[in-house]
Amino acid sequence: MSCRLCKEERPIVKSHVFPEWLHGPLYANKRRFFDLRTFELKRRGTPPKVIYEELLCRECEQQFNKWEGYAHEVFFGNDPSIKIRDCGDRFDLTGLEYAPFKLFQMSLIWRAATSSSPEVPTIYLGPHTERLREMLKRERPGESREYGALLMFPSPSIQKVMEHFFEPPKRLSGRTQGHTAYKAVFGGLFWTFFVSNHSEMLPDELFFARNGRLPVFKYELPTTGFIGEFERYLSSLDPLDDQK
Numbered sequence: 001m002s003c004r005l006c007k008e009e010r011p012i013v014k015s016h017v018f019p020e021w022l023h024g025p026l027y028a029n030k031r032r033f034f035d036l037r038t039f040e041l042k043r044r045g046t047p048p049k050v051i052y053e054e055l056l057c058r059e060c061e062q063q064f065n066k067w068e069g070y071a072h073e074v075f076f077g078n079d080p081s082i083k084i085r086d087c088g089d090r091f092d093l094t095g096l097e098y099a100p101f102k103l104f105q106m107s108l109i110w111r112a113a114t115s116s117s118p119e120v121p122t123i124y125l126g127p128h129t130e131r132l133r134e135m136l137k138r139e140r141p142g143e144s145r146e147y148g149a150l151l152m153f154p155s156p157s158i159q160k161v162m163e164h165f166f167e168p169p170k171r172l173s174g175r176t177q178g179h180t181a182y183k184a185v186f187g188g189l190f191w192t193f194f195v196s197n198h199s200e201m202l203p204d205e206l207f208f209a210r211n212g213r214l215p216v217f218k219y220e221l222p223t224t225g226f227i228g229e230f231e232r233y234l235s236s237l238d239p240l241d242d243q244k
Helices: 059-074 098-114 127-137 156-162 227-233
Strands: 012-016 054-055 082-086 090-094 149-153 167-171 180-186 189-195 214-217
Touching: 012 059, 054 059, 059 098, 090 156, 098 127, 098 149, 098 167, 098 180
Parallel strands: 149 214
Antiparallel strands: 012 054, 082 090, 090 214, 149 189, 167 180, 180 189
16 A cells, blocks of 8 residues: 555555644643633533544654644744734744744645545645645645645634634635635634645735744634635534533
């Protein structure tokens, strides 16, 4: 059986399609996003089930684990060089390393497109799946707008509900200002992945930058456009059953 990243015929390991720690709220951690919350911390219900699948060989799994480990450190670690600043319409995290975090973001949408698990919605990226695979294999993060992810922090009115949701990427209906985009809920945050042949037209300030700045925009109600579609999408879902 061949590895879906390196394409080599090697023993395949059972991997999580998405990191387990993305199934809970990133902002509940005392060292990173605790101060962003506007309500008292309370015990959460049972987290969503982690999705496993045979995708990668051990060598490629270790490569992905390296990026996931760094991203986990960004949100849950004690690195004093990583700072958070309230910029009004967004929070800026600064002091991040560009390559490992950007590759981590790219790996999420690639895994979603590559997975054949029935628990992961089928998304078709066309030739971008192969391009992403090559970039990940060669550890090339590309420019900030290439397969960039826009992160949004939920408004106080839906933060508590958001703790109970985990949703793999699904394509947004239509196009977002001419670009194909995929919505997801990871770690209690909204993620929008842009997959486009003309990404150079996207504003740089929306995405994780080479200087180590990660913007997390504030999701405020009421909203319109593709952010408003997130609101309608979320309201159509049923909360997870804590008894499962």
